[in-house]
Amino acid sequence: MSVFTTVAIDEITPFLHRYSLGQLVELKGISAGVTNTNYFVTTTHGKYVLTLFETLRADELPFYVNLMVHLAQHGIAVAAPIANLQHQYIDELNGKPTLLVPCLPGSVAESPTVEQCAQVGEMLAQMHLAAASYPAKMPNPRGPHWWTTIAPTLYSLMNPQDADLLAAEVALQTQHQHDTLPTGVIHADLFRDNALMNGEHVGGFIDFYYACTDVLLYDLAITLNDWCVLEDGEIDDERALAMLKAYQSVRPLNPAEIQAWPTLLRAAALRFWVSRLLDFYQPAAGEMTFAKDPSHFQRVISRHAQRRNFWI
Amino acid sequence: MSVFTTVAIDEITPFLHRYSLGQLVELKGISAGVTNTNYFVTTTHGKYVLTLFETLRADELPFYVNLMVHLAQHGIAVAAPIANLQHQYIDELNGKPTLLVPCLPGSVAESPTVEQCAQVGEMLAQMHLAAASYPAKMPNPRGPHWWTTIAPTLYSLMNPQDADLLAAEVALQTQHQHDTLPTGVIHADLFRDNALMNGEHVGGFIDFYYACTDVLLYDLAITLNDWCVLEDGEIDDERALAMLKAYQSVRPLNPAEIQAWPTLLRAAALRFWVSRLLDFYQPAAGEMTFAKDPSHFQRVISRHAQRRNFWI
The missing domain is CATH 3.90.1200.10 (Aminoglycoside phosphotransferase (APH), C-terminal lobe)
Structure with a gap:
């Protein structure tokens, strides 16, 4: 439903080479979300979430991305954006701005206690x-x-x-x-x-x-x-x-x-x-x-x- | 052995108030290490390691601490330093410069495979x-x-x-x-x-x-x-x-x-x-x-x- 931009194995592999996250193990689209495309990216180092932004432009992202970086640095429970080898958090794949973050533990609580x-x-x-x-x-x-x-x-x-x-x-x-x-x-x-x-x-x-x-x-x-x-x-x-x-x-x-x-x-x-x-x-x-x-x-x-x- | 500087509950509690890490659950000295004092600090948010530097001065730490921040931002398996509410990684406790990081998973492999x-x-x-x-x-x-x-x-x-x-x-x-x-x-x-x-x-x-x-x-x-x-x-x-x-x-x-x-x-x-x-x-x-x-x-x-x- 929410994979608006398809990512193939031979597209993610060179993309991952721009990061320090090891070798691809699995790539899997995430069906949740209504605005952006999200994939689970599992590598030899761990499990990550790749977002391809469908509406926000790269120049609109720094406020949000740097905020996530900041909050993670303070120990707030947020996914810490991962920088590529050019030390940029925002990269690009298939014409869309991207962000890679570690997969967080837990799931949505529909009936919270x-x-x-x-x-x-x-x-x-x-x-x-x-x-x-x-x-x-x-x-x-x-x-x-x-x-x-x-x-x-x-x-x-x-x-x-x-x-x-x-x-x-x-x-x-x-x-x-x-x-x-x-x-x-x-x-x-x-x-x-x-x-x-x-x-x-x-x-x-x-x-x-x-x-x-x-x-x-x-x-x-x-x-x-x-x-x-x-x-x-x-x-x-x-x-x-x-x-x-x-x-x-x-x-x-x-x-x-x-x-x-x-x-x-x-x-x-x-x-x-x-x-x-x-x-x-x-x-x-x-x-x-x-x-x-x-x-x-x-x-x-x-x-x-x-x-x-x-x-x- | 390696708790050179003792930290008491009534000292760590106000220290933790300078961070966004929740309430203290447990404080426990770590016996490993030969240079610095280390404590496991468990809070309502998670488990952390507090280091009190016994020889390095606060002004000698930025190269190492910012390096850890940098590597963590790239997804390298290192403990990401946690900033206090003044957005400083290096704080002070009992007269010693300090660093708080999340507790990492795993243990030392004495006979690695x-x-x-x-x-x-x-x-x-x-x-x-x-x-x-x-x-x-x-x-x-x-x-x-x-x-x-x-x-x-x-x-x-x-x-x-x-x-x-x-x-x-x-x-x-x-x-x-x-x-x-x-x-x-x-x-x-x-x-x-x-x-x-x-x-x-x-x-x-x-x-x-x-x-x-x-x-x-x-x-x-x-x-x-x-x-x-x-x-x-x-x-x-x-x-x-x-x-x-x-x-x-x-x-x-x-x-x-x-x-x-x-x-x-x-x-x-x-x-x-x-x-x-x-x-x-x-x-x-x-x-x-x-x-x-x-x-x-x-x-x-x-x-x-x-x-x-x-x-x-």
């Missing part, structure tokens, strides 16, 4: 601290400016009641500025399928290609909205409490963050409601298969709107 | 290639200038016959210049106890504190002299052949290297004969216990001198 949610919250906080010394910055391409621009293009496509709710939600967020909250590098897309769990522990956070500079607590809101959610959009109190407590054991929230938390939870849901609506009503060519149910995040927002206890 | 020797040869060649893009340089502090200076201080302490042999060996090396051979960063001390073997594979090369810029093939000579040696100083043909073949599968030797190889094998043995003689006759305070038998490398040289087939 309370302890897994705690470990993810703790690692996320550690990631926020470790990223404080990362020098590069990247505006959030999916922030308030984006959804405020995109949402009105969707109203006429939606049923009027949902469109009113979306417009109201955008208006609500417009009333809140979060300029005074701690900012830094955030993952911005830390859903369950972007983490490999090795038992209770975080094997690795993956897919940093939405990472950007934004409000740190917004990252926790995105994460909690997915990891702690029930099928009906309600949040599981036990998992949410565990995640928040573990996050705060590393980076305690300040009073302004505690005050902003309920709004940020709704902002985090709004961002994905809008992007899923966009995918649903205006799918990019060939992506139709992957469109996810937009109404899920509408329900998440609705539950947050009714909530009185936000686990802090 | 043929396949292990091949894997070490292959990884060493990969290391030489990967280090070519490492920008820093470091003269070899234990090169010809060193042994030519030190050897004469030992003659009067040795029995006259051995002293004559040593003088002859130093004279022999003086007749050979290796200025035209490929140079680069070498480990320079890749004995069996400086590699962790994970089954047949290299779990990691360790102890890079003799690394320097020198003739690449000299590094292979040092390595082969230890990994492929029998108790009587003879070299095991099968292991030596496997190591050389694997090394050359990655970095083929040029004609000048092939010609220099027998002399380099003797130079590599001479360097350790002299340093062991020095440790034996002029031990540094407190190191007496660790003095190794100098005559071992005298026998290695003697065997090399008689050899007609050097496995290339």
Whole structure:
């Protein structure tokens, strides 16, 4: 499904000669992922993941790749990019920019445990601290400016009641500025399928290609909205409490963050409601298969709107 | 034995707060090593090795530490130094410069197999290639200038016959210049106890504190002299052949290297004969216990001198 660019044995072999990773043992396409082509590359030294970037250009990659390098250097559970013999992380294969990283231990936790949610919250906080010394910055391409621009293009496509709710939600967020909250590098897309769990522990956070500079607590809101959610959009109190407590054991929230938390939870849901609506009503060519149910995040927002206890 | 500087729980805990590695689970001194203090530090994130440098100063460490960072970035099996929240690899504890690295898989192979020797040869060649893009340089502090200076201080302490042999060996090396051979960063001390073997594979090369810029093939000579040696100083043909073949599968030797190889094998043995003689006759305070038998490398040289087939 997600091998958009095919790589043959006689193409990977000379490619691997540009690295210090031994001889090819096996090459195998990975079916997960909707944007890039990924292969498992097993060599005499170990098992690696090769990504061929299908949309990002080589000159757009350094922010993300150097961030992964930086976080790995701090012991954060991420795949550390591997440099080629020219000491470049980004190489090229079959006309696409590439990245090679070690294969991380673990698998996606579709129904995470309370302890897994705690470990993810703790690692996320550690990631926020470790990223404080990362020098590069990247505006959030999916922030308030984006959804405020995109949402009105969707109203006429939606049923009027949902469109009113979306417009109201955008208006609500417009009333809140979060300029005074701690900012830094955030993952911005830390859903369950972007983490490999090795038992209770975080094997690795993956897919940093939405990472950007934004409000740190917004990252926790995105994460909690997915990891702690029930099928009906309600949040599981036990998992949410565990995640928040573990996050705060590393980076305690300040009073302004505690005050902003309920709004940020709704902002985090709004961002994905809008992007899923966009995918649903205006799918990019060939992506139709992957469109996810937009109404899920509408329900998440609705539950947050009714909530009185936000686990802090 | 090798915990020279004691670290207590209430000292490591605030130290760990300067990193992104989770909470302390266990702290345990490591008995191996003769120069530095090493501890296993287990946290909620994983198992690490903490080194407190007992002789090297913080300002002497960057060449070695950045080299480890560089090699790890290339996928070479070395422990990747972990940066603290100030993005510094070198920190300080109890007045000593420190380094934290992940615990590598594997253990020391005292009686390496043929396949292990091949894997070490292959990884060493990969290391030489990967280090070519490492920008820093470091003269070899234990090169010809060193042994030519030190050897004469030992003659009067040795029995006259051995002293004559040593003088002859130093004279022999003086007749050979290796200025035209490929140079680069070498480990320079890749004995069996400086590699962790994970089954047949290299779990990691360790102890890079003799690394320097020198003739690449000299590094292979040092390595082969230890990994492929029998108790009587003879070299095991099968292991030596496997190591050389694997090394050359990655970095083929040029004609000048092939010609220099027998002399380099003797130079590599001479360097350790002299340093062991020095440790034996002029031990540094407190190191007496660790003095190794100098005559071992005298026998290695003697065997090399008689050899007609050097496995290339």
